Amino acid sequence: MTNLTTLLALSDSRLPTGGHVHSGGVEEAVTSGLVRDLPTLHAYLRRRISTHGLVTASLAAAVHRGILPAAAGERGDAETDARTPAPAARAASRAQGRGLVRLARRVWPAEDWAALGATPHLAVAAGAVGRAGGLTPEHTALSVVYTTMTGSATAAQRLLALDPGDVAAVTFGLSELCEQTAGEAAEELADLSDPLLDVLAQRHLDRERPLFAS
Structure with a gap:
């Protein structure tokens, strides 16, 4: 039976993996005027789910199944690099992957986490964690897609001082898409990419005193 409690824990925004300091491009989108209210946030989240969320989740599911080896320097790492054009996005992915593995070492100490290297991509780490936690590949993919959405939604809520209830309603409305x-x-x-998200990721590096790391 699938460990649904593990799925819920991995989807919890309180998970101490460092994901809360990443906005998924929302901070730069807000600064650029692309996200300014609930309708534009909804559009941004749909786009992020359908592009970045899909790609990252597909990589995680492939690692989970063993189709892509997760060890450092192997196909899982290379395929993720190839699907993440922006250097800033690659750095953010590896930072979050490092945080997830740091937690995984405590929860599943018997697993060989060292094989993933010091800074695995988030997709690679998520696939390995999903397998270690007894999830199905489908649920591993769902946890990645869900957190891709909620991380950006929470960041927008903070940046735009939106009503938390309104933001939650937006995320519920996107549940079928997830x-x-x-x-x-x-x-x-x-293997698709989104040039807009790549541009936002790179532009964020030039911001002075950003609230979020990405």
Whole structure:
């Protein structure tokens, strides 16, 4: 039976993996005027789920299944690099992957986490963690897609001083898209990219005193 409690824990925003300091491009989108209210946040989240969320979740599911080896320097790492054009986005992915593995070492100490290297991509770490936690590849993909959405939604809530209830309603409204995207991600590797998200990631590096790391 799938460990649904583990799935819930991995999807919890309180998980101490460092994800709370990453906005997924929302900080730069707010600064640029692309995200300014609930409708534009909704549009941004849909786009992020359908592009970045799909790709990251598909990589995580492939690592979970063993299709992509998770060890440092092997295909999981290389395939993620190839699907993450922006250097800033690659750095953010590795920072979050490092945080997830740091937690995983405490929760599943019997696993060989050292094989992933010091800074694995988030997708690689998520796939390895999903397998160690007894999830199905589909649920590993769902946890990645869900946190891709909620991380950006929470950041926008803070940056725009939005009503938490309104933001939660937006995320509930995107639940079907999250399910569909996770299902697609679990079937095969996705290789699309989103130039806008890449530009936002790079531009964020030039900001003075940003609230978020990405």
